[in-house]
Amino acid sequence: MTVELSQPVRERVRSAERVVVFSGAGVSRESGLDTFRGAGGLWERMRPEELATPEAFRADPEKVWQWYAWRYRRVCEASPNPAHKSVARLEAVFPIIRVVTQNVDGLHERAGSRDLLELHGTITRAFCNRCGQRRDMGEAIAESAAAPPVCSCGGRFRPAVVWFGEALPEDVFRQACEATESCDLFLSVGTSGTVYPAAGLIELAHQAGACLIEINPEPTPFSRWMDLRLTSPAGEALPARVEAMERCRCPTT
Numbered sequence: 001m002t003v004e005l006s007q008p009v010r011e012r013v014r015s016a017e018r019v020v021v022f023s024g025a026g027v028s029r030e031s032g033l034d035t036f037r038g039a040g041g042l043w044e045r046m047r048p049e050e051l052a053t054p055e056a057f058r059a060d061p062e063k064v065w066q067w068y069a070w071r072y073r074r075v076c077e078a079s080p081n082p083a084h085k086s087v088a089r090l091e092a093v094f095p096i097i098r099v100v101t102q103n104v105d106g107l108h109e110r111a112g113s114r115d116l117l118e119l120h121g122t123i124t125r126a127f128c129n130r131c132g133q134r135r136d137m138g139e140a141i142a143e144s145a146a147a148p149p150v151c152s153c154g155g156r157f158r159p160a161v162v163w164f165g166e167a168l169p170e171d172v173f174r175q176a177c178e179a180t181e182s183c184d185l186f187l188s189v190g191t192s193g194t195v196y197p198a199a200g201l202i203e204l205a206h207q208a209g210a211c212l213i214e215i216n217p218e219p220t221p222f223s224r225w226m227d228l229r230l231t232s233p234a235g236e237a238l239p240a241r242v243e244a245m246e247r248c249r250c251p252t253t
């Protein structure tokens, strides 16, 4: 089905040079990764709020590490869906495009997005809680799946994700803010816009006067600002809009 954008949005898309895609859990929902509940298995009834914290890691590092080993395996078994692939295609459409994601599953990267800012870190890497040395999560789990591997400095490796109660990586968030402040087009995809400070990027984009597009099944606190709002899952709504943007930018192809 061919979908056309409205005339005002087409004009903004045609002239846009800097684009930010802001993605949340909804983008990975169609890859089966939006929630870790109801997935079956040992960890089904665990609450992320009780395991994804520095306190939980201090109190029971083995339990937290095993939980992340399980989540990491689920991520490895999952595949990028049409939403991830459509986001990656935008790199060929606009001169500058940055993908700012709240997801830790690495699926944007696997789909081919290169200019990626992972606000909440990534489950595909681990780092030492003492010296900060980073390593591949899969290798760390292969070395020790039952307990976090011990670093040569004596510290312990933990997943390179931002836990509840931890600050976002400062440099990553600063780059996300800078990209947003200077963008012409801002796509908010699969995010409820309720987790701060990440959600503040939508406010920044609005203040910057960017053309705003939102794709999310439910309305968000920012829906009233949107130039285009689609109440659909990302994997359903995004591919046709990216095709429309491609036609708009490259009318001869």
Ligand SMILES: [Zn+2]
Residues within 6 Å of the ligand: 128, 129, 130, 131, 132, 133, 151, 152, 153, 154, 155, 156
């Ligand atoms: Zn270390």
